[in-house]
Amino acid sequence: GIQVEQSPPDLILQEGANSTLRCNFSDSVNNLQWFHQNPWGQLINLFYIPSGTKQNGRLSATTVATERYSLLYISSSQTTDSGVYFCAAGYNQGGKLIFGQGTELSVKP
Amino acid sequence: GAVVSQHPSWVICKSGTSVKIECRSLDFQATTMFWYRQFPKQSLMLMATSNEGSKATYEQGVEKDKFLINHASLTLSTLTVTSAHPEDSSFYICSARDPKRAPLAGELFFGEGSRLTVL
Numbered sequence: 001g002i003q004v005e006q007s008p009p010d011l012i013l014q015e016g017a018n019s020t021l022r023c024n025f026s027d028s029v030n031n032l033q034w035f036h037q038n039p040w041g042q043l044i045n046l047f048y049i050p051s052g053t054k055q056n057g058r059l060s061a062t063t064v065a066t067e068r069y070s071l072l073y074i075s076s077s078q079t080t081d082s083g084v085y086f087c088a089a090g091y092n093q094g095g096k097l098i099f100g101q102g103t104e105l106s107v108k109p
Numbered sequence: 110g111a112v113v114s115q116h117p118s119w120v121i122c123k124s125g126t127s128v129k130i131e132c133r134s135l136d137f138q139a140t141t142m143f144w145y146r147q148f149p150k151q152s153l154m155l156m157a158t159s160n161e162g163s164k165a166t167y168e169q170g171v172e173k174d175k176f177l178i179n180h181a182s183l184t185l186s187t188l189t190v191t192s193a194h195p196e197d198s199s200f201y202i203c204s205a206r207d208p209k210r211a212p213l214a215g216e217l218f219f220g221e222g223s224r225l226t227v228l
Contacts, residue, residue, distance in 0.1 A: 033217060045216065048215065099152045099153045100152065
């Protein structure tokens, strides 16, 4: 099955800094998503991005499916960005998603 | 996005009892739902795929007789933890897709999660 690896596992930033989170996957995928898990455990959908580049405010993501990686960019970080970021990948659009281990982000004021 | 709702949000039970968690798709129909489990400081692990009108598909290592899944309608899947023990204490999260959200039909949405504590 698919193996999903995220890096770095932990990241501490000063408010206002930029960061890049990486997600590598072991196989060709047709489904990739980025999530932010808030302190209450709720998974917030950030991007559905099997390929290409998308932007939403201070966040953007790029997936290069042929090279089996995806990147999540956070610009001008805020303390409310703190939490765990997960990427998850799947073989097809209707199937299951396999999660990476997450990146725990802490943004300091 | 599509709305998935779980109930209860948290539950405490005694060892040996059974607990049922409900997962509903509120504004769409879902023939398939996915159940995940998350232990503290860990990632989400897929437990099973719930299929409307047929048997669930369990991931390797997940006991199907312990974690009973019923997907009796297009908007409701239930997970029953039978004879719960303290090691079953975890955060259980369900998810589903809205097939009508093309071209984003592949996007998976998650419920709020259900935190189970077994005493």
